[in-house]
Amino acid sequence: MTATAEQPASTAIGTEPVLSVRDLVKHFPITSRGVIRRKIGDIHAVCGVSFDLYPRETLGLVGESGCGKSTTGRTVLQLQPATSGSVVFQGQELTDKSSKQMRSVRRDLQIVFQDPYASLNPRMTVNDIVAEPLRIHGLHDKHSGDKMRELFRLVGLNPEHGNRYPHEFSGGQRQRIGIARALALEPKALILDEPVSALDVSIQAGVVNLLEELQDRLGLAYLFIAHDLSVVRHIADRVAVMYLGKIVELADRPELFDRPAHPYTQALMSAIPIPDPVKERERRRIVIRGDVPSPASPPSGCRFRTRCPKFANQLSEGERERCVEEEPALIERGQGHPAACHYAAVEKVL
Amino acid sequence: MSRPLTSATADAHGGTAAPAAATAVGHEAGGDAVLRVTDLTVDFPTDDGVVHAVRGVSYALSPREVLGIVGESGSGKSVTSLAIIGLLPKTARITGSVRFRGEELIGLPDKDMRKVRGEQIAMIFQDPMTSLNPVYPIGWQIAEGIRAHHRDVSRAAARSRAVDLLALVGIPHPKERAANYPHEFSGGMRQRVVIALAMANDPDVIIADEPTTALDVTVQAQILETLQKAQQETSAAIVLITHDLGVVAGVADRVLVMYAGKPVELGSVDDVYYRPRMPYSIGLLGSLPRLDAVDQDRLTPIAGAPPSLINLPPGCPFSPRCPLRQGVCDDEEPALRQTDGQAHYAACHFSHTLESEDGVPEGLFSATSADFSGPIAIMPPTGAVAPTEGPQS
Ligand SMILES: Nc1ncnc2c1ncn2[C@@H]1O[C@H](COP(=O)(O)OP(=O)(O)OP(=O)(O)O)[C@@H](O)[C@H]1O
Ligand SMILES: Nc1ncnc2c1ncn2[C@@H]1O[C@H](COP(=O)(O)OP(=O)(O)OP(=O)(O)O)[C@@H](O)[C@H]1O
Ligand code: SF4
Ligand code: SF4
Ligand SMILES: [Mg+2]
Ligand SMILES: [Mg+2]
Numbered sequence: 001m002t003a004t005a006e007q008p009a010s011t012a013i014g015t016e017p018v019l020s021v022r023d024l025v026k027h028f029p030i031t032s033r034g035v036i037r038r039k040i041g042d043i044h045a046v047c048g049v050s051f052d053l054y055p056r057e058t059l060g061l062v063g064e065s066g067c068g069k070s071t072t073g074r075t076v077l078q079l080q081p082a083t084s085g086s087v088v089f090q091g092q093e094l095t096d097k098s099s100k101q102m103r104s105v106r107r108d109l110q111i112v113f114q115d116p117y118a119s120l121n122p123r124m125t126v127n128d129i130v131a132e133p134l135r136i137h138g139l140h141d142k143h144s145g146d147k148m149r150e151l152f153r154l155v156g157l158n159p160e161h162g163n164r165y166p167h168e169f170s171g172g173q174r175q176r177i178g179i180a181r182a183l184a185l186e187p188k189a190l191i192l193d194e195p196v197s198a199l200d201v202s203i204q205a206g207v208v209n210l211l212e213e214l215q216d217r218l219g220l221a222y223l224f225i226a227h228d229l230s231v232v233r234h235i236a237d238r239v240a241v242m243y244l245g246k247i248v249e250l251a252d253r254p255e256l257f258d259r260p261a262h263p264y265t266q267a268l269m270s271a272i273p274i275p276d277p278v279k280e281r282e283r284r285r286i287v288i289r290g291d292v293p294s295p296a297s298p299p300s301g302c303r304f305r306t307r308c309p310k311f312a313n314q315l316s317e318g319e320r321e322r323c324v325e326e327e328p329a330l331i332e333r334g335q336g337h338p339a340a341c342h343y344a345a346v347e348k349v350l
Numbered sequence: 351m352s353r354p355l356t357s358a359t360a361d362a363h364g365g366t367a368a369p370a371a372a373t374a375v376g377h378e379a380g381g382d383a384v385l386r387v388t389d390l391t392v393d394f395p396t397d398d399g400v401v402h403a404v405r406g407v408s409y410a411l412s413p414r415e416v417l418g419i420v421g422e423s424g425s426g427k428s429v430t431s432l433a434i435i436g437l438l439p440k441t442a443r444i445t446g447s448v449r450f451r452g453e454e455l456i457g458l459p460d461k462d463m464r465k466v467r468g469e470q471i472a473m474i475f476q477d478p479m480t481s482l483n484p485v486y487p488i489g490w491q492i493a494e495g496i497r498a499h500h501r502d503v504s505r506a507a508a509r510s511r512a513v514d515l516l517a518l519v520g521i522p523h524p525k526e527r528a529a530n531y532p533h534e535f536s537g538g539m540r541q542r543v544v545i546a547l548a549m550a551n552d553p554d555v556i557i558a559d560e561p562t563t564a565l566d567v568t569v570q571a572q573i574l575e576t577l578q579k580a581q582q583e584t585s586a587a588i589v590l591i592t593h594d595l596g597v598v599a600g601v602a603d604r605v606l607v608m609y610a611g612k613p614v615e616l617g618s619v620d621d622v623y624y625r626p627r628m629p630y631s632i633g634l635l636g637s638l639p640r641l642d643a644v645d646q647d648r649l650t651p652i653a654g655a656p657p658s659l660i661n662l663p664p665g666c667p668f669s670p671r672c673p674l675r676q677g678v679c680d681d682e683e684p685a686l687r688q689t690d691g692q693a694h695y696a697a698c699h700f701s702h703t704l705e706s707e708d709g710v711p712e713g714l715f716s717a718t719s720a721d722f723s724g725p726i727a728i729m730p731p732t733g734a735v736a737p738t739e740g741p742q743s
Contacts, residue, residue, distance in 0.1 A: 064566035064568065065566050156718075156719050156721050170655040200422045200593070201593070201595075202633060202634055203651060203652075204637070205637035205638075205649035205651035206651035206653070206720070209651065209719035212648065212719075227566070228639075230638070233639065233643070233646075234643070234646050254644075257641075268568060271568045272596065273597045274600075274642050275596045275638055276623065276640075277619040279599075279642060280596070280600035281600070285571060287568075287575060289572070291536040291538055350642055
């Protein structure tokens, strides 16, 4: 079989993707208050998201709070049913699977959550926490003890500490425990939902290194969800930038950081402070105005138009009309990679 | 660029150790410091023991300067600031001195402290709702903030000043929006309102504790811009507390690095970022993934975790995580002392071995992915004293 044609920005053309997501949509109903709860609208959390994830690669999914990153991750795993669209994992369509059927899929596709404090059961020893997936899948046997020790070593924790409780570990250590648990069933792909966002930087670095090392050793594919573009630049092979439920730009890492083509990507990059006083003083900053509109009533046409500096400062009246009326598709317009802007143009920001 | 680090020896340390107290008090700013903090300590008695949250903080804030305070979670950044403005719970035991334009604030009666807080030192918190009242319109709140300290200002004048302030912090249609309640604004807009409130009485000092941490980066950029505008308008000095070394690099003149309740490095942003002289600062800068790095190798974490503030072992609090540690480090806590620059201070027995050439010493920390330091509550990395909450075994 051949690689999907509509995914030009890929490091792994020629291999089959492990995960293919097409036109994924997830709406949450908004109901009226009161005794009779009527549906009065929809939150358009994810609106037609498509991407491929290849073996051994890291695809970064970035964007600001509420843009639909976690919902994308959870819907891919069918932790929430998709409103529409398709999710193909290792050749199987997931959106029509029952929860029982999904259980066996989850052996190969696991998720790690952001909060290392909330996601571990405080009443279980960390050994039991890490072994739980084995037990659920009926794989727990007399060799599990060895397996546990191996997993602990793999995530850089001392195996001697397996009979302790989560509260005895630091945030970074708890995140390692969550990763060990996700690895217990030897998955092919991991969805990492902000796995280091809650950690202090000095500790975050060790977990990032661990994820990179595990990928090299185990050949894992990562969907790495984050709001911090600096971490994504460090860890990802390809990057998808989301805004208000849609992917607005998708490119290989060097391409995205050197040649961002969407006004939102450019603004996002330029807003991120760099820990270098001279660079920071000399930087030109694109400050975008206003806040993200409500996903209950996204703007017509291009969803970024209410904050787009290009729309506000550069386009003619006639050009703007197109932004208001026609939704820009995520296609290549001569910049070498797809961006969802009618007037996409590369601008160096860093 | 990189230079090998000659491993420091106890000999090299020689007799430089000075009595810890005799140092680092109120650097710079000479006599004209607007705020001078000297040997500030804060203890919290708890069921588990006494938490030594702040263990001797000293700094002097010059008029109009922006001082950034950075450090790991729990290093005492917030408690230091709350002690300065008198907002700690009654259980807190505070020693040391905080002088605002020469006037001692520690021990000031509540009534007088409230006056200082409203008129001279303004505070901006991470959560704007800490400063806003949900049941009053924002314009009214700002106007009341003005009148609480200036009874001679008429209601109408205060209201119109409130609208001016809202315009200044970038609230669109300020006249109409003044009548809105806090819940009718987004998080970023609320933080602008809080900045307007902070500016209301033309303070001399604004302390901002993680003012942008809860906000998206595009909104953070707007708020930092607004904060700088507020400074120009009021000529206030700003203490900006954040865990984001990028924010400090862009906004601050000087930076204070805290670790385990103490300043461990203090200097101009250029000194600290380009010529750090304390292993923790070096480790912190080295552990950052950078947006401007083209092909960054493995990151260099600082292994282990900060110590418990209940049973701090003697010696340098960073020693369990420090690659330069020597015997003396576990015996004697290093004081904050002048290092290579005029106004550059570091708390490390071996900071002189990090001096000379420009640049961040490389190769000090290794690019490990492991963390064998063990459960934090059971075995502190030093193995010294086991603190409280253990397993129910
Ligand atoms: N279960 C739910 N019910 C209703 N709305 C939801 C639900 N989950 C998410 N949403 C909404 O969907 C949108 C996308 O949320 P999501 O959590 O996916 O964003 P995110 O990009 O992960 O943000 P963050 O960076 O804050 O984690 C938001 O507006 C959110 O409020
Ligand atoms: N009221 C209190 N009682 C007991 N301990 C406290 C109290 N307030 C703070 N502490 C402790 O004091 C220490 C310093 O806390 P502080 O809030 O100043 O840290 P911080 O540097 O601001 O951290 P963060 O970056 O997480 O905001 C912490 O160990 C904290 O648990
Ligand atoms: S389509 Fe128009 S509004 Fe949207 S990003 Fe491009 S220029 Fe801006
Ligand atoms: S930071 Fe502390 S432990 Fe490390 S060398 Fe300096 S004094 Fe010693
Ligand atoms: Mg999320
Ligand atoms: Mg704090």
